[in-house]
Amino acid sequence: xxxxxxxxxxxxxxxxxxxxxxxxxxxxxxxxxxxxxxxxxxxxxxxxxxxxxxxxxxxxxxxxxxxxxxxxxxxxxxxxxxxxxxxxxxxxxxxxxxxxxxxxxxxxxxxxxxxxxxxxxxxxxxxxxxxxxxxxxxxxxxxxxxxxxxxxxxxxxxxxxxxxxxxxxxxxxxxxxxxxxxxxxxxxxxxxxxxxxxxxxxxxxxxxxxxxxxxxxxxxxxxxxxxxxxxxxxxxxxxxxxxxxxxx
Amino acid sequence: xxxxxxxxxxxxxxxxxxxxxxxxxxxxxxxxxxxxxxxxxxxxxxxxxxxxxxxxxxxxxxxxxxxxxxxxxxxxxxxxxxxxxxxxxxxxxxxxxxxxxxxxxxxxxxxxxxxxxxxxxxxxxxxxxxxxxxxxxxxxxxxxxxxxxxxxxxxxxxxxxxxxxxxxxxxxxxxxxxxxxxxxxxxxxxxxxxxxxxxxxxxxxxxxxxxxxxxxxxxxxxxxxxxxxxxxxxxxxxxxxxxxxxxxxxxxxxxxxxxxxxxxxxxxxxxxxxxxxxx
Ligand SMILES: Nc1ncnc2c1ncn2[C@@H]1O[C@H](COP(=O)(O)OP(=O)(O)OP(=O)(O)O)[C@@H](O)[C@H]1O
Ligand SMILES: [Mg+2]
Numbered sequence: 001x002x003x004x005x006x007x008x009x010x011x012x013x014x015x016x017x018x019x020x021x022x023x024x025x026x027x028x029x030x031x032x033x034x035x036x037x038x039x040x041x042x043x044x045x046x047x048x049x050x051x052x053x054x055x056x057x058x059x060x061x062x063x064x065x066x067x068x069x070x071x072x073x074x075x076x077x078x079x080x081x082x083x084x085x086x087x088x089x090x091x092x093x094x095x096x097x098x099x100x101x102x103x104x105x106x107x108x109x110x111x112x113x114x115x116x117x118x119x120x121x122x123x124x125x126x127x128x129x130x131x132x133x134x135x136x137x138x139x140x141x142x143x144x145x146x147x148x149x150x151x152x153x154x155x156x157x158x159x160x161x162x163x164x165x166x167x168x169x170x171x172x173x174x175x176x177x178x179x180x181x182x183x184x185x186x187x188x189x190x191x192x193x194x195x196x197x198x199x200x201x202x203x204x205x206x207x208x209x210x211x212x213x214x215x216x217x218x219x220x221x222x223x224x225x226x227x228x229x230x231x232x233x234x235x236x237x238x239x240x241x242x243x244x245x246x247x248x
Numbered sequence: 249x250x251x252x253x254x255x256x257x258x259x260x261x262x263x264x265x266x267x268x269x270x271x272x273x274x275x276x277x278x279x280x281x282x283x284x285x286x287x288x289x290x291x292x293x294x295x296x297x298x299x300x301x302x303x304x305x306x307x308x309x310x311x312x313x314x315x316x317x318x319x320x321x322x323x324x325x326x327x328x329x330x331x332x333x334x335x336x337x338x339x340x341x342x343x344x345x346x347x348x349x350x351x352x353x354x355x356x357x358x359x360x361x362x363x364x365x366x367x368x369x370x371x372x373x374x375x376x377x378x379x380x381x382x383x384x385x386x387x388x389x390x391x392x393x394x395x396x397x398x399x400x401x402x403x404x405x406x407x408x409x410x411x412x413x414x415x416x417x418x419x420x421x422x423x424x425x426x427x428x429x430x431x432x433x434x435x436x437x438x439x440x441x442x443x444x445x446x447x448x449x450x451x452x453x454x455x456x457x458x459x460x461x462x463x464x465x466x467x468x469x470x471x472x473x474x475x476x477x478x479x480x481x482x483x484x485x486x487x488x489x490x491x492x493x494x495x496x497x498x499x500x501x502x503x504x505x506x507x508x509x510x511x512x513x514x515x516x517x518x519x520x521x522x523x524x525x526x527x
Contacts, residue, residue, distance in 0.1 A: 060413075060414040061413065061414070061416075062410060062413055062414055081416045082416070084414065084415055084416035085415070085416055087414075087415075089411065089414040089415070091408075091410055091411060091414070094408060094411070095408065097282075099458060100282065100407060101282075101457075101458050101461050101462070101463065101464055101466070101467040102403070102407065102463060102464045103462060103463045103464075105463075106463055106464050106465070107407065109400075110400055110403055110404040110407060110412075111404060111411075111412075111415050112400075134462070134463070135462075136462050136463070149411075152411075156415075
């Protein structure tokens with residue numbers, strides 16, 4: 001039930017071994033190892049400063065100074081960046097310059113190699129933003145922008161979606177819609193999802209696996225096991241006291 | 249000293265090269281403006297001035313030395329910027345003052361130096377030489393072609409460095425490419441408007457366009473339109489009233505900007521969104 005150190009397994013599409021990161025001498029990730037199998041829906045939980053975003057930055061090649069190895073589709077990401085075309089990423093805080101002169105449609109097609117406007121429309125439809133497609137990105141609310149970025153992550157039909165707290169700033173109704181979309185992407189389109197969240201309830205409802213992170217990985221396994229293990233939950237809430245997070 | 253007005257014979261040359269330069273400056277400048285690097289053109293021009301002075305000093309035609317100096321120093325500084333996390337505006341200041349400082353020293357060291365040699369680089373001059381026009385057209389064409397094939401990637405890296413990188417775009421390479429193209433653009437344009445006024449062509453048409461445009465495409469088209477009209481009417485004004493060409497171009501560009509502000513402020517034009525919904 002604890003950290004899975006089973007070594008190379010070819011059903012693993014992501015394989016992280018002994019990942020450690022420090023910022024000027026201070027360790028923020030310490031010896032993290034886990035894998036993601038095809039079709040997994042992995043919720044990554046951990047308090048502020050736990051290292052979730054840092055982990056994602058390493059996985060996506062945004063941070064190259066780390067110890068250990070990260071493999072996508074069996075290949076070390078230090079050797080090739082090709083895997084990125086199969087990965088959609090929604091960053092924690094997308095910064096949008098209010099004056100940036102681009103429509104939502106243009107923002108989505110920036111990440112496309114071809115100018116396939118049908119895919120752009122489809123992706124926008126998935127987040128209910130197609131009616132606003134010709135609005136300027138800076139004119140949207142933060143929550144609407146977040147939805148655009150989710151659509152942007154979907155536009156190239158990725159095999160893996162990496163979401164760093166994607167629903168911050170989205171209202172309850174749209175959060176539920178969004179969770180529904182994630183579920184469908186995972187079950188129907190077989191997209192593997194890696195999702196960092198502070199929302200334990202949502203993680204319990206949606207994720208099939210859970211990784212609990214706070215500098216070290218102190219749980220990685222089946223979601224049900226985590227949420228039915230009171231010891232684990234207690235340990236989790238102790239480490240995240242400062243976050244005022246309670247599991248009901 | 250004599251600021252050059254356009255003469256009758258040089259009007260075709262001036263117009264052709266002026267239009268090419270305006271198109272180039274408005275597109276390259278747009279990316280710089282969007283990167284909050286509006287004064288980068290100025291910084292490049294000042295370090296190019298250092299290069300011009302160096303060229304005069306060693307007696308080689310200064311423009312290509314200027315080009316090399318501007319690009320190399322800008323590339324070097326942007327490397328340093330990345331490594332030590334220095335802000336963009338500080339880099340601009342460093343490049344600008346160092347280039348000018350070096351230039352001034354070199355000028356003072358150059359024997360039998362005449363102000364006229366450097367004046368055309370400072371304030372621009374009428375372009376009369378056919379060979380020169382051909383070079384300008386060729387370089388402008390080359391850069392616009394490269395931009396046509398890479399603008400999506402450059403735009404994406406401008407929009408969000410993080411997201412662009414995470415989708416596999418070589419963000420650093422794109423930024424070096426942009427700097428190099430900006431360097432060449434500056435050196436070509438120096439002939440038209442000079443070191444001191446180059447920012448006007450990079451910035452004014454774009455800021456005016458961004459007041460109206462809703463989409464990136466609209467911004468590019470409007471900005472090109474503004475830049476070309478400023479240059480063409482500036483050149484004609486210069487000929488008509490026998491006044492300095494560079495000043496005319498810049499003032500018309502500024503007038504377009506002020507006009508845009510007024511038109512927008514008074515609600516005359518709401519947004520260009522009405523004009524082209526799906527541009
Ligand atoms: N650029 C940086 N320089 C120095 N320290 C950093 C940097 N980025 C992050 N850190 C540190 O690394 C640790 C992990 O940060 P990270 O952003 O990965 O946490 P997180 O789990 O994503 O937190 P949150 O829930 O708030 O998003 C924190 O202690 C933070 O202070
Ligand atoms: Mg984070």
